[in-house]
Amino acid sequence: xxxxxxxxxxxxxxxxAADALERVTGTPAEMVWHEDTTLPDGLDLVMVPGGFSYxxxxxxxxxxxxxxxxxxxxxxxxxxxxxxxxxxxxQILIETGLxxxxxxxxxxxxxxxxxxxxxxxxxNSMFTRAxxxxxxxxxxxxxxxxxxxxxxxxxxxxxxxxxxxxxxxANPNGSIHDIxxxxxxxxxxxxxxxxxxxxxxxxxxxxxxxxxxxxxxGGQK
Amino acid sequence: MKARIHIYLKPGVLDPQGxxxxxxxxxxxxxxxxxxxxxxxxxxxxxxADAEEAEARVKxxxxxxxxxxxxxxxxxxxxx
Numbered sequence: 001x002x003x004x005x006x007x008x009x010x011x012x013x014x015x016x017a018a019d020a021l022e023r024v025t026g027t028p029a030e031m032v033w034h035e036d037t038t039l040p041d042g043l044d045l046v047m048v049p050g051g052f053s054y055x056x057x058x059x060x061x062x063x064x065x066x067x068x069x070x071x072x073x074x075x076x077x078x079x080x081x082x083x084x085x086x087x088x089x090x091q092i093l094i095e096t097g098l099x100x101x102x103x104x105x106x107x108x109x110x111x112x113x114x115x116x117x118x119x120x121x122x123x124n125s126m127f128t129r130a131x132x133x134x135x136x137x138x139x140x141x142x143x144x145x146x147x148x149x150x151x152x153x154x155x156x157x158x159x160x161x162x163x164x165x166x167x168x169x170a171n172p173n174g175s176i177h178d179i180x181x182x183x184x185x186x187x188x189x190x191x192x193x194x195x196x197x198x199x200x201x202x203x204x205x206x207x208x209x210x211x212x213x214x215x216x217x218g219g220q221k
Numbered sequence: 222m223k224a225r226i227h228i229y230l231k232p233g234v235l236d237p238q239g240x241x242x243x244x245x246x247x248x249x250x251x252x253x254x255x256x257x258x259x260x261x262x263x264x265x266x267x268x269x270a271d272a273e274e275a276e277a278r279v280k281x282x283x284x285x286x287x288x289x290x291x292x293x294x295x296x297x298x299x300x301x
Binding site for chain 2: 058059062066095100101102104105106107108109147149150151174
């Protein structure tokens with residue numbers, strides 16, 4: 001399985017992401033700099049990692065979403081390449097328009113950094129199909145702007161089409177409908193605030209995150 | 222030419238920062254403050270003299286980058 005991690009100035013989960021991908025897939029991920037204009041050929045996953053790209057200037061993810069490499073990420077996502085955005089990566093995918101809604105300042109105004117329980121809302125997704133026997137997972141969260149918001153029409157569409165992949169069981173940030181992660185209409189783009197890549201080894205305090213990567217791997221021949 | 226762009230949350234979008242500001246003002250004795258909304262002000266220096274063109278371009282800048290149309294509205298103010 002061939003994977004790539006996008007690196008922006010201010011990314012800080014890029015190496016965690018690469019480490020998780022290599023652990024689960026057995027192959028090192030390619031690191032792609034934000035000023036590059038094209039992704040490597042034949043990728044099975046593009047990961048947009050967490051961090052504080054461009055210092056969160058203007059809005060979290062706003063500047064990164066307009067960087068040269070993201071044009072190709074949007075194009076490849078449109079062609080069906082799986083794309084996973086975690087934390088700041090989720091904020092960036094929303095800013096590109098690949099995913100709907102907005103991520104606002106946490107309702108409690110505090111940066112939240114803890115492990116939080118989530119329900120796996122669907123196993124009918126290339127990102128969650130490995131969670132067949134596990135409906136509740138514990139993932140780390142670490143963010144200030146994770147308060148998901150969308151208008152009623154968008155929420156109805158997300159809920160009606162089963163596009164809410166993960167939901168908070170103890171909402172840490174005020175997200176509407178307790179939404180922690182959503183997919184695009186085609187199902188090949190997942191954005192989520194919690195960090196599966198930080199829960200892939202016993203030394204992380206849990207391995208519930210492996211399922212996301214194993215789900216993707218399971219689809220590979 | 223200068224452009225001043227006010228960006229503010231749409232009505233109905235919860236503004237926790239604004240609420241905290243209002244709360245804090247109340248604590249300081251400004252009981253007349255019943256609500257606060259917090260936004261952004263961006264100033265641009267533009268190398269153009271054509272106000273009509275400037276306004277159209279700044280609107281495009283807002284739609285493409287400066288504002289998030291899902292949660293924010295904006296006003297543009299041009300001055301010489």
